[in-house]
Every structure is written in C-alpha cells, then in structure tokens.
Amino acid sequence: MSASGTFGYGVDEAQKVDITKLGAVICKGIFLKPRDGNPQPRLVETPAGMLNSIGLQGVGIDKLISDYAPVWGKWDTPVIVNICGESADEYTEIAKRLDEVDGVSGLEVNISCPNLHKGGMEFGTDPQVAAQITSNVKAATSLPVMVKLTPNAPDIVSVARAVADAGADALSLINTIVGMAIDVVKQKPVLPNGIGGLSGPAIKPIALAIVYKVAKSVDIPIIGVGGISSANDALEFILAGASAVQIGTAGMINPDIFGQIVNGIQTYMQKTGTADISELVGKAGLR
Amino acid sequence: MKQVVARVLSNKKLSSGCYVMWLEVPEVALMVKPGQFVMVLCRGEGQTSPLLRRPLSVHRIDGDRLALLYAAVGQGTGWLAGRKTGGQVDVLGPLGNGFTIDAGAKKLLLVGGGAMGIAPMIAFADEAVDKGLEVTVLQGVRNADLLYPQDELPSSVTFEAATEDGSVGRKEFVTGAIAELSPDHDRIYACGPIPMYQAIAGNTLILSSKPTQVCLEQMMACGWGVCYGCTIKTQNGLAKVCQDGPVFDINDVVWDSVVDPRIGRV
Ligand SMILES: Cc1cc2nc3c(=O)[nH]c(=O)nc-3n(C[C@H](O)[C@H](O)[C@H](O)COP(=O)(O)O)c2cc1C
Numbered sequence: 001m002s003a004s005g006t007f008g009y010g011v012d013e014a015q016k017v018d019i020t021k022l023g024a025v026i027c028k029g030i031f032l033k034p035r036d037g038n039p040q041p042r043l044v045e046t047p048a049g050m051l052n053s054i055g056l057q058g059v060g061i062d063k064l065i066s067d068y069a070p071v072w073g074k075w076d077t078p079v080i081v082n083i084c085g086e087s088a089d090e091y092t093e094i095a096k097r098l099d100e101v102d103g104v105s106g107l108e109v110n111i112s113c114p115n116l117h118k119g120g121m122e123f124g125t126d127p128q129v130a131a132q133i134t135s136n137v138k139a140a141t142s143l144p145v146m147v148k149l150t151p152n153a154p155d156i157v158s159v160a161r162a163v164a165d166a167g168a169d170a171l172s173l174i175n176t177i178v179g180m181a182i183d184v185v186k187q188k189p190v191l192p193n194g195i196g197g198l199s200g201p202a203i204k205p206i207a208l209a210i211v212y213k214v215a216k217s218v219d220i221p222i223i224g225v226g227g228i229s230s231a232n233d234a235l236e237f238i239l240a241g242a243s244a245v246q247i248g249t250a251g252m253i254n255p256d257i258f259g260q261i262v263n264g265i266q267t268y269m270q271k272t273g274t275a276d277i278s279e280l281v282g283k284a285g286l287r
Numbered sequence: 288m289k290q291v292v293a294r295v296l297s298n299k300k301l302s303s304g305c306y307v308m309w310l311e312v313p314e315v316a317l318m319v320k321p322g323q324f325v326m327v328l329c330r331g332e333g334q335t336s337p338l339l340r341r342p343l344s345v346h347r348i349d350g351d352r353l354a355l356l357y358a359a360v361g362q363g364t365g366w367l368a369g370r371k372t373g374g375q376v377d378v379l380g381p382l383g384n385g386f387t388i389d390a391g392a393k394k395l396l397l398v399g400g401g402a403m404g405i406a407p408m409i410a411f412a413d414e415a416v417d418k419g420l421e422v423t424v425l426q427g428v429r430n431a432d433l434l435y436p437q438d439e440l441p442s443s444v445t446f447e448a449a450t451e452d453g454s455v456g457r458k459e460f461v462t463g464a465i466a467e468l469s470p471d472h473d474r475i476y477a478c479g480p481i482p483m484y485q486a487i488a489g490n491t492l493i494l495s496s497k498p499t500q501v502c503l504e505q506m507m508a509c510g511w512g513v514c515y516g517c518t519i520k521t522q523n524g525l526a527k528v529c530q531d532g533p534v535f536d537i538n539d540v541v542w543d544s545v546v547d548p549r550i551g552r553v
Contacts, residue, residue, distance in 0.1 A: 008513045012530075016288045016511060028515075036525060040546040043506045043516040048335040050508055054515045057525065185551025201335045229335075252509035253328070253340055255379070256290045 001026055002258070003225050003248030004082035004108060004148070005054065009068045019077045021259040023244060027068070029082040029110050032090055032097075034060035038115060044181040044190050049202030049227075050249060051179050053191040055115045056084055061097050073103030080106040082148070083137075084113065084120065091133050095140035106143050109133060109168075112150030112175035114197045121175075125153040127162035134166035146170035146223065151203075151210055152178050157217050164218040172223040172246065173214055174207045200249040201227045208240050215241025215282055229257070231264020238265075238277065239284035288382060288511055289314040295374040296352060298367075303402050303433050305358050306368050308376070313351035315380045321345065321411035322502055322534045325380030326510035327355065329363030337363040340379060342507055342529075344407035344478070356406040382510050383533045386411050386476055386500055394421040396472035396497075400461050400479020402433040407478050407502055409439065416441045423447060425468060427461025427479070430454045462486045462493070469496045477537075478502040481547040488542045499537040503528050506548040520544035 001024040007013050010025040019025060037057025044051040059067075064081070072079040081104055085091040091109060098104050111124035111133060123129050134147055147163045149156055151174040160171055176197025181190045189195075207226025215222055224242030228234050229250035237245050250257050265277070274280060293312035300306050310316075315325060326340035341363045347354035359368035370376060386407075388395070395415050399405030405426050415422045425447040428434055431454035437446050448456030449464035457464050461483060469475060475497050477487065484501050487493055505517040505528045512530035519526055520541035526532065 005515075006509075006513055008515075012512055036520075037515065037518060040519065040544060041506055041548065042518070043508050043514070044550065045337060045339050045506075048338055050338060052508070052514070052516060054518075057515050057518055181550070183551045184553055190550055200338050249338070249508070252514050253338065254290065254377075255288075255511065 001080070001223065001244060001246045002251055003246035004029055004110065006248040006252050009059070009064065010079060011068050011071050014075070017255045018259060019075070021262050022077050024078045024080050024105070025072075026080045026082055026108055026246065027064075028058060029056045029084045029113060030058050030061055030064050030094065031056065031084050031086070032061050032093060034058060034063070039192050041190060041192070044196065046179065046181065046198065047202060049198050049200035051181060051191060051196035051198055052176070053115045053193055053196040056113060061094055065097065065101055069101050069103035071103070078105035079103060080108050080146070082108045082110050084110045085123075085133075086116070088123065088129070088133050088136065092136045092140045095137045099141040099143060104143065107137065107141060107145050108172060109137055109145060109147045110175070112148050114150070114152060114176060114178045114195060115193060121150050121152055124150040124159060127155075127158045130159050131162040131166035134163045134168050138167040144169045146172050148172040148175055150175045151206060156210055157214055160214045160218050164220050168220060170221040170223060170243075171214065171218065172225055173211050174203070174226045177203050177206065199227070201229055203227045204233060208236055211237055211242050212240040212285065216285060228261075231261045231268060234261050234265060235268055235280070238280050239282070241282040241285055243278070243281050288379065290377070290379045291315065292375050293378050295370050295372055295376060297372055298370050302436055305356050305402055307346065307354050307356055308367065308370065309352055309354045310376060310378065311352050312378060315378060316348055316351050316353040319345050319348055319353060319381035320385035321348070321414050322385030322407050323381040323383050324510070324533060325355070325378045325382060326507075327367065328377035329366045337361070339508055340510060342504065342510055344502065345381070345410050346406045347410050347413065356403065356409075358403055379510060383529055384531070386502070386534050388415065388418065388420070388474070392420065392474045394472045394474075395423070396465070396468055396475045397422060397424045398461060398465055398475065398477040398479070399424065399426045399435070400477065400483040402428055402435070404477075404479035404483070405435045408476070409435070411476065412444050413441055416443055423468060423472060425449065425461065425464055427464060427483075460486070462490055466490065466493050469493055473497060475499040481545055484537065484540075484545075485542050488537055488540070494537065500534050501537050501540070503533045503535060503540070503545065504548060505545065
C-alpha cells in the first residue's frame with residue numbers, strides 16, 4: 001500500500017505510477033474542511049530520513065467525495081481514506097459522510113499526526129481517548145476501520161490493545177516520530193512549529209520493534225509502515241508480524257519501488273517454498 | 288514522468304566551478320522543455336544518504352541527451368561530481384512546467400542570478416533563438432570567476448554581466464541591471480535565489496515594466512506532487528512549486544509564503 005500523505009489522493013498519481021501493483025492506495029489525511037497546512041519550510045532532510053511539517057494541507061471532505069471518489073470507484077485497486085479530526089466528533093462526522101460512498105473501501109483513522117496544534121497525535125497517546133474515537137468511528141460506518149498509531153505514545157502497546165478492544169479491524173504502525181532540526185545561523189528551529197515528523201530508513205528499526213511488540217499483544221492484523229525501502233525491509237516487517245506493509249518516503253523518492261518490492265517478495269516466496277504470504281506473518285516472533 | 292537510469296556521457300568542471308553533466312536519457316530528453324526539471328538520485332545502490340533526490344533544472348537539450356549544471360557544494364552534488372563517463376545516474380522527469388513564450392514576445396531578457404541561476408537559461412536561450420527571437424542573457428554574480436563560459440552560448444545571444452565587485456561587466460546587483468535592461472526588452476525570465484526574486488518583486492520599477500516569469504526553488508521531497516512539501520501561496524490559491532511551477536508569473540506569487548531553502552550551518 002502507499003502510505004498516507006505520500007501519494008496525494010492517488011488520482012494524479014495513477015497517471016504517473018502503475019497502481020495495479022498496489023494492494024491499496026491510502027489517500028492523504030482528510031478533514032471536514034479544506035486546510036492550507038503549515039507555512040514554509042515544510043521539509044528538512046536528515047541522515048537517512050526527513051522531517052516533514054506539512055500540517056495536513058487538504059481539500060476537505062466535500063471535494064474528496066465529489067472529485068476523487070468517483071475516479072477511485074473505477075479502479076480495481078481499493079482506496080482507503082485517512083481520516084483526521086481536530087475534535088473527537090470530527091472523526092465520527094467524516095466516517096458518517098464516507099459510509100457507502102462509492103470508491104471508498106476502508107478508513108484509516110489518523111490519531112497520530114505530529115504536525116497539528118489541535119487534535120492529531122494527542123488522540124493517539126492516551127489509550128482511553130484512542131479507544132473512544134475508534135468505537136465512535138466503528139459505530140458510524142460499515143467500512144473496515146484501521147487505526148494508525150503514533151510511536152510518540154508513552155505506551156503504544158496499551159494504546160494498541162485499547163483500540164483493538166474497541167473494535168478496530170486492523171492497526172497501522174507507525175506514523176512519523178517527533179523530531180527537530182535547528183538552523184545555527186538563525187539560532188531557531190528550521191520548521192515553523194519547531195518539531196516535525198521523522199520518516200524514512202532512519203525510523204525502520206523503531207517501527208519494526210513496535211510491530212514485533214504489538215503483534216504479540218493483539219489479535220487483529222497489523223500493517224507495518226516506517227522506512228520500508230526494499231523487499232527485504234518489507235519481509236522483515238512481515239516476519240515481525242505485519243500482514244501487509246505501507247511504503248511512504250521510499251515511494252516518493254522512487255515511484256517504481258512498489259512493483260519492485262512486490263516482485264522481490266514473490267521471488268523470496270519462490271526461493272523459500274512459501275505458498276502463501278500468511279505463512280510468513282510473525283514467523284520471527286518468539287512464541 | 289519516467290524514472291530512468293541514464294548513462295553519463297560526460298561530466299566536466301567549467302571555469303565557473305560548476306559542473307556540466309551530459310546524460311543519454313531519451314525517455315526524458317525527447318519530452319523535456321526549458322524551465323522543467325529532473326529529480327536526480329545522488330547516491331549509489333543500497334545507500335541511504337543523501338536520502339532525497341536533488342531537483343536540477345534542465346540546462347541543455349540535444350535530441351535524446353540532456354545536460355545538467357550543478358555546483359558540487361554538498362554530499363549529493365559531490366557524489367554527482369564523482370560520476371565518470373559511462374557511469375549511471377537515476378533520474379525522474381521531466382517534471383513541472385517550463386517557461387512559456389507568448390505570441391507577442393520579441394526581445395527576451397533571460398536573467399541568471401548567481402553561478403547556478405543560469406542553469407535553465409541556456410536551454411531556454413537555445414529554444415528562443417531557434418524561434419527567431421532576440422535574446423539577451425544577463426548573469427549576476429559576485430565576481431568574474433563565477434561567470435558562465437560565454438562560448439557555450441548560441442552566437443546570436445547578447446551576453447551581459449553584472450558583478451558585485453565590478454571585475455567584469457556592470458558593477459551592481461543583478462536587480463539594478465534588470466531595471467536598466469528591461470526598457471529594451473519586452474519579456475523577462477529569471478532564475479536565481481529566493482532573495483533575488485524578493486528584491487525584484489519589491490522593485491516596482493521592474494515589476495510594472497514587463498511580464499516576468501521566474502523559476503522557483505523550494506525544498507522538495509518528491510518533485511512530482513505527492514508530498515506537499517513545496518506548497519506556496521499564489522494569487523490563485525495554494526500551489527505546488529514542483530507541479531504547478533517551478534515557473535510562475537512573478538505577480539502571481541505571494542512572496543511572504545516563499546522561503547530561502549538554505550539552512551544555516553557551520
Ligand atoms: C510528507 C509526508 C506526509 C504525510 N502525511 C500523512 C497523513 O496525511 N496521514 C498519515 O496518517 N500519515 C502521514 N504521513 C506518515 C506516513 O504515512 C508514514 O506513516 C510515515 O512517513 C512512515 O513511513 P515511511 O518511513 O515509509 O515514510 C506522512 C509522511 C510524510 C513523509
């Protein structure tokens with residue numbers, strides 16, 4: 001899958017990249033209203049990674065439903081909408097609006113964005129709040145609901161358990177990690193909010209350890225995300241307990257990577273005599 | 288847009304200190320227009336730094352080949368400078384929208400700010416000369432050493448230099464030279480650092496005189512519209528520099544929303 005925020009709304013992108021190789025397109029995070037996002041600068045390159053402070057620039061739910069969903073409805077590749085909220089109610093409202101919209105195959109609840117003043121990550125750090133949003137969204141839709149968690153929670157396993165108990169169909173792990181860069185000439189943080197979200201190969205070991213840990217604590221499927229840049233990386237996440245993976249930063253840099261990773265996994269399965277990918281899920285876990 | 292592994296035909300250092308790299312890459316070269324850019328992966332296979340591709344303007348176009356002009360100032364461009372003839376470079380392109388020439392244009396002033404700002408202007412001068420237009424290329428630099436070699440320009444182009452130390456050409460900032468030259472031209476095209484544009488945009492004398500297109504740079508992660516990292520404000524709403532630009536009408540850009548992408552470090 002393409003990770004949210006790294007593949008736009010998929011519509012322009014599908015003209016440039018072969019999306020038939022993707023298990024799903026996850027679109028950019030959406031709020032009820034259109035949003036401008038944060039001022040420049042929004043990006044900083046870091047060792048083997050990058051910080052972003054996009055601030056969820058977006059078109060809002062009306063335009064998503066009127067302009068993008070009809071295009072998605074014609075695709076064979078399912079589209080999962082990443083939903084955001086400044087309040088707990090906003091998630092419920094968006095979930096209601098998207099229920100039974102043709103072209104939308106699932107929801108990914110973003111309670112993990114580090115670039116917002118209100119909402120976002122603060123809903124994903126407290127197990128009770130996370131569980132409440134999850135059950136509200138579940139009640140508001142008949143679509144499958146996966147919940148995207150933040151590694152910035154003090155105890156992500158508790159959040160994962162609470163969200164699973166609240167009825168989530170799957171978890172995506174992880175959103176970006178809070179990070180910072182400082183301009184030593186200006187003697188100020190580079191990014192307007194001070195902090196941003198770290199992504200890319202630099203976060204892969206952290207994401208992998210979280211997937212491994214959470215996979216042993218919950219019974220719902222986990223979608224691994226964080227720094228995956230090759231078939232080898234993807235296989236590590238699957239062996240750690242992920243049933244599927246998302247590619248973010250690596251796909252922005254190398255749009256051809258989706259197909260390459262799929263091919264690499266297939267080659268590995270042939271070599272290892274694996275008939276079904278599910279045989280590999282969590283195989284590295286000590287049981 | 289294609290992601291292709293291009294073959295390095297040559298990679299030479301110019302007298303200005305910049306490098307010119309010629310690539311054989313028909314998938315991009317046959318489609319690309321002056322003002323468009325490519326995202327160049329500046330690392331070897333299996334490496335993770337520098338992580339992001341570098342946006343580079345197309346400097347020259349010749350059939351199935353294209354040239355890039357770059358200064359070897361950081362890790363990425365340093366890696367590029369080390370590529371040898373016959374080597375390979377992964378490029379993504381063509382990206383963005385190029386310069387446009389309207390039907391009424393006759394005398395073009397092409398401005399390159401700094402040693403690198405000249406990069407897209409040479410391909411554009413080639414195109415404009417081919418179309419039978421009169422072209423002046425103005426380069427503004429700190430001193431004569433940084434000037435682009437004039438023997439590389441099409442012969443019918445008039446070259447003007449502005450240097451801060453007066454070592455060659457006019458002794459003034461490039462903005463002053465634009466103000467002096469603009470009455471003799473009917474369109475202005477510029478490429479250079481953000482502070483140069485902000486100076487031009489603040490100079491009502493230049494602004495009110497002639498239609499001006501500028502080629503912008505903001506920090507980009509993808510270059511093809513997916514990351515929303517390079518969003519700026521324009522009179523027509525938000526715009527992605529990579530996809531809606533990098534060429535904009537100077538009056539369309541809300542200049543407060545644009546920042547100099549260089550990060551200060553020791
Ligand atoms: C530019 C950018 C924008 C992002 N926008 C979103 C978003 O809208 N919603 C979301 O849940 N995650 C967002 N993310 C996080 C990614 O989906 C992903 O969780 C994270 O980048 C880690 O994966 P990666 O290392 O493969 O990029 C964004 C990441 C980046 C780099």
